[in-house]
Amino acid sequence: MISTPDQFTIAGKQYSSRLLVGTGKYKDFAQTHEAITESGAQIVTVAIRRVNLGQDKSQPNLLDVLPMDKFTILPNTAGCYNAQDAVRTLRLARELLDGHKLVKLEVLADDQTLFPNMPETLIAAKELVRDGFDVMVYCSDDPIQAKALEDIGCVAVMPLASLIGSGMGILNPWNLQIIIDRVKVPVLVDAGIGTASDAAYAMELGCDGVLMNTAIAKANHPVQMARAMRHAVLAGREAFLAGRMPKKIYQGSPSSPVEGKIS
C-alpha cells in the first residue's frame, strides 16, 4: 500500500496527475477548458504558430484560458520535419514563455504517418539539451534509441503507442516493456491512445504517465472522455502498484470454499 501520495517528477518538479493532455482539436476554448479541467491534467501541450494578424484582438488567447500559474505549459514542435525547425520553434517558445525550459520535442517524418524522424530527433535533442532545455521527447518504440535519448540528457522519453491521432492503442507492448525496464527517466506513452482501457493498459505496463489529445478532443463527448481518462490513468497506475494476480492460462480457480458444501 502507498501511504504517501503517488507523485512523479519531471525535470525536478513533482506532479500528482500522470495524465498529460494536448489542447488541440477542441470545438472552442470553453470546451478546451472544461475538458482539461475534468482530466485533472497539470501539464498541457501547446503549439507555437504565427499570430493571426487578421483576427479580432478582443478574443481570448489560449494562455488566458490555461494560465501559466495553474498549468505547466509544454510547448511542442508539432509540424516540424527537421531538427533545425524544431530547435528554432522551441527557442521562440522559450522567449514566449519567459524563459520556460520544459519542452516537448517531436520531429515528424511525414504528414501521412506523423511517425517520428528518429535521426533528426536525436540531432535536435542533443542541440536542445546543450542549449539548456528540459526535453521531453516523442520517439518510436525502439528501445535502443529511447535509451540513447535518455543518455543525451532528455528528461522524459515518450514513445508512441501507435500513430498520432490513430486511436489504435498500444500496438507493441513488448517494446514499451523493454523501454520501461531500461530507461531511468520517466517513460510516457505519447500518441495512439484511443480509449480509457488503452490508457489503463499503458500504466499497467509501468509507464510513468500518458499524453493524449485526440482521444479526448475527438470523442463524441470530450468532457466526459476527459473524466474517463482521469479515472483510467489512476486505475492503471494503482493496478501497476498493487501488482496484478498471475494469469493462469488453463485451470480455473474457485473463489468460494470447496469445503463445507451441503450434501
Place this chain on the structure above:
Amino acid sequence: MISTPDQFTIAGKQYSSRLLVGTGKYKDFAQTHEAITESGAQIVTVAIRRVNLGQDKSQPNLLDVLPMDKFTILPNTAGCYNAQDAVRTLRLARELLDGHKLVKLEVLADDQTLFPNMPETLIAAKELVRDGFDVMVYCSDDPIQAKALEDIGCVAVMPLASLIGSGMGILNPWNLQIIIDRVKVPVLVDAGIGTASDAAYAMELGCDGVLMNTAIAKANHPVQMARAMRHAVLAGREAFLAGRMPKKIYQGSPSSPVEGKIS
C-alpha cells in the same frame, strides 16, 4: 453528457456502483472489509456453507463485517455441479437472509475449468424463476443461451470473460458484443478479469457491470487493487458513454494546426 447520475437497475433496485465483488480468498475479514470498502461495491457475493460447529462462536461472522443494511448480499451457488444442488442452496440462502430474493446462480461443469454447465444452468434458472427468485446467472458467452436465460426471466446475465480465477481477461469480446446487443436485462462480465484494463475494456464494450473476486483478493495489494478496479469501472463506463474516437488504421492525424507554421 449525462447530467443525471449514471445508475443501473437490477430487479427494480438502483445501484450507483457497477462493480460487484466477491468476498472469498482474502487474508482475513479486516482485509475483506477494507478492500470491499475501497472498491465502492454495493453488491457483494457470498457462498453458503455448513456452519463450522467446532469454531469459536465469539469470532465474527461475514455478515457482521458486511451488514445487510449497508450491502446487497448476493448468495451464490459456487461448488454446485447440478441444478438440484443449486436450487437447494439458494433456498437455504433465502431462508438465511430473511426471504432475500436476489441470487447468483452458477452451475459448474467440473472443478478444473469451473466452466458453466449450460444445460443444468437453464434447468436451474427455470426452477428458481418459477420459485420467485431474482436470478443473476453466470453463463458462457454463447449469445443464444444468454438470450434464452433472459427469456426464462433472469434479471441479469453474467457471461464469463475467461475461466473463473484465471485472470486471462476478455478472450472473446465479439461474443460479449452480440450478447450486449441482444439482451435487454443488465449484462455483467463475471469471471476472468485480471487487472484494471480488463474491467475498463468490459465496460467499454457496453457491459452494465463487472463482477470479480480473485483479481482483487489475489493481487499483491488487494486494497489498492480494489481502488484500481473502482476507477477502472468508472473509466470504462464513462468512455462507453462518451463515445470513443474512431480508429484510423493507417493515417496519423495531427493534433496541432497545420497552418501558421514559421518558415
Place this chain on the structure above:
Amino acid sequence: MISTPDQFTIAGKQYSSRLLVGTGKYKDFAQTHEAITESGAQIVTVAIRRVNLGQDKSQPNLLDVLPMDKFTILPNTAGCYNAQDAVRTLRLARELLDGHKLVKLEVLADDQTLFPNMPETLIAAKELVRDGFDVMVYCSDDPIQAKALEDIGCVAVMPLASLIGSGMGILNPWNLQIIIDRVKVPVLVDAGIGTASDAAYAMELGCDGVLMNTAIAKANHPVQMARAMRHAVLAGREAFLAGRMPKKIYQGSPSSPVEGKIS
C-alpha cells in the same frame, strides 16, 4: 519425425487430407470443381434442397461434378433451426446417397449470427446417433457441451472459430485448446476461417482438421486460395507435430556463434 503418412480417421475411414471444404458460393460448377481439386479435399459438404422443377434437366448436377466414388460427400443441415428439421433433412440425405451414414449436423439459432443452437443440437445429435448416423457436429466452443456431444456418440466435434461466413479467424483459441485436450474423437474447426494463417493456426492448436467454404469461395481468386489453404493445413499440421520452439518473451537469442569473432 513421422515416417508413416499422417492420416486421420473419421467413422473408421482414413483420410490423408485434413482440409474439408464446402461447395457453396462458387461462380459455377467449373470453379467449384477446380477449387476443390486444388484444395486436395477428400470430404466435401453439400446441402439438401428441393429439386428445382423448372430447371433445364440437361444441366449437370453437383454430384456429377463431385462424384461419390472420388469424394466423401458430407450432407449438412444448413438452414435448419430445430432438431426435427435437421433429422428429417439428414434422413432424406441418407436416402439420396444410398444409405450413406456420415453427415454434418448443424442446427442454427438465427439467420443473423448462424450461431449453433446448442440445446437443439444436443437433441438432434442424440436422435441421429440412435438412428445409426455417423454424426460430425457443428457446435459452439463450449468445452463442456463439445464433450457432451462426444459422449452422445458423435464421430467428430466441429466448434466454430468465429461466425459462419465472417472470416474473423480464431476468436478464442483457449476454449479450442480445452476442447482438443478433452475430446478424443477428431476435433475440426468449422466456420470463421478467413485466410491461410487462420487455418495453419487452427492446426497448430492441435485440431485434427479444418472445414471451410467462404474463405475459399469468396476470395478474389478462389482456386488460388484453395491451393493456399491446402498448404496452410499441411503447414499447421507439420508445425504441430514438429513441436514449436518455446516463446521467449524478452531476451533475444543469437543464431550465430558468439565465439570466434574477429577483433
Place this chain on the structure above:
Amino acid sequence: MISTPDQFTIAGKQYSSRLLVGTGKYKDFAQTHEAITESGAQIVTVAIRRVNLGQDKSQPNLLDVLPMDKFTILPNTAGCYNAQDAVRTLRLARELLDGHKLVKLEVLADDQTLFPNMPETLIAAKELVRDGFDVMVYCSDDPIQAKALEDIGCVAVMPLASLIGSGMGILNPWNLQIIIDRVKVPVLVDAGIGTASDAAYAMELGCDGVLMNTAIAKANHPVQMARAMRHAVLAGREAFLAGRMPKKIYQGSPSSPVEGKIS
C-alpha cells in the same frame, strides 16, 4: 490466377523460394543439410568466424555441406555491434566467397535484445553500398528508417517481427504494413518467427519473403518444421495473391442456399 511461376528478385537474381533460412543452432551438419533441403530455401545465411586452428582438418566445412553452386550463400554480420566491425566482417566474407556481393547486414545494439542499432546500421549500409555490396539489411520496424535504407541503396530491407530467437511472432503488423506499402525493394521479415502461422501471416501482409533460423533449428523436430515452414510461406504467399475474403465483424453469412428448404 498467376500462370507464370511466382518468382521474386533480389539484386537482379530470381528466386522461386521466398523462405530464407539460417544455418545456426543445428545438432550437426547432417541435420543442417536435411532441414535446409526440406525447407526448399535457395538463400542461406552463414556467419564469418575465425578458423578453429585446433580442429581436425578432416571434418567437413559448412560450405561443403551447402555448396555455393547449389545455394546462394548470404554472409551475415551477426555479433557485430558497430558499423566498422560489420563492414570489416563483410569484406572478409567477400574475399572468402570469391567476390560474392550479396550480404546480410545486421548491427546489433546489445546481446540481451539483439535489437538492431539503427544509427550504426545506417552508417554501415552507406559504406557497404559505396563499396559495391548488395546489402540486405536487418532493421527495426520503423517505416521511416526502413525507407531510408532503401534510399541508401540496400537491395532488401528486413524488419524484425520480434526479437531474434524469441519466437514471439509478429508483434506489430501495422508498422510492417506501412513498410510494405512504402518500400519498393523486397521486404522480408527477419527474426521473431516462431511457428508456421507466423510465417504465413507475414506473407499475407505482403512481405516478399521470410528469413528464419531458430524456429526451425530449435523445434523439437527441425526437419519436419522446415517442411512446415516451406508450406507456410507458400500458403501465405498464395493467400496474399488470391486476395482474402473481407472480414465481417458481426453477421454470419450462410454457405448453403437459403431457398429450396423443405417445409
Place this chain on the structure above:
Amino acid sequence: MVQITLNGAVVEIMSDSFTISALVAIRGLAKARVAVELNGAIVPKSQHSLTVIKHGDKIEIVVAVGGG
C-alpha cells in the same frame, strides 16, 4: 383429379393410379439422384414404382446442391 402438394406447390395429376416413379419420370428426374418424401416419411427408391399418389399427398423431391 388428384391434387397434391409437390415441393410446396399445388399440382394436379390427371390420373388416380399415378406412382412416385411416374411423377419422377415426367419431371425428367428419372436419371437424376433424388430422394422422395411422402407426407413426411421417406419413400425408398425400391418403393417408388409401388407407391401410388393419392389426393392431398404432400411430396418433397430433393437433391444435393452446393453448400458449406
Place this chain on the structure above:
Amino acid sequence: MVQITLNGAVVEIMSDSFTISALVAIRGLAKARVAVELNGAIVPKSQHSLTVIKHGDKIEIVVAVGGG
C-alpha cells in the same frame, strides 16, 4: 437415544423431545444468522421451536461465508 446426521456427521442426542431451536442453542448459534434444512426441506425460523428432532433425521445448518 436419538441419533441424527448433522452437517454430515453422526451425532447423538440425549432426549427424544429435542427441537431445532434447542439444537441451534446448544451449538451456540442462537444469535447467529443460520438456516436449517431438515431431511432436505427448509425449516423456517418460525418453526424451529416447534420442530422436534427424530431419530435418523438429516439436518443441515448453514451460514454465509466468503465466496465469489
Place this chain on the structure above:
Amino acid sequence: MVQITLNGAVVEIMSDSFTISALVAIRGLAKARVAVELNGAIVPKSQHSLTVIKHGDKIEIVVAVGGG
C-alpha cells in the same frame, strides 16, 4: 519606405525608425503574449523597443495555440 516580410507576407512601413515594439503595438499585440524573431534570431522582449526595423527584414511574431 520600408518593406519587410511579416509572418510570410510582404508588408510596408511608412517610417524608417520603426521599432519592433511599435510594430507589435499597431498590430494590437501590445498586451498579448508573443515572441518575435528577426531574420531568424530571437528578439528578447527587452530589446523590442530598441530594435529598429530595416528594409528587407524578415519578422515572425508567434503565439501559443492549441496543439497536442
Place this chain on the structure above:
Amino acid sequence: MVQITLNGAVVEIMSDSFTISALVAIRGLAKARVAVELNGAIVPKSQHSLTVIKHGDKIEIVVAVGGG
C-alpha cells in the same frame, strides 16, 4: 624469430621469409575456403604467396560457419 598475433593468439614463426601461403599450408588450410586479413586489411588469395609475414603482424584467418 618472428612473433605474430594469429586469430588473437600470440604465435612464433621460425623464419623471417614466411608467407601467408606457407602459414595457411602448415595450418592445414591449403584446400580450405578461408579469407585472410593482415593488420586489418584483406589479403587477396592472389597475394598470399607474395605476402611475407613480419614481426608483430596481426593476422586473422576466417571461415564460414553456421549462423542465422
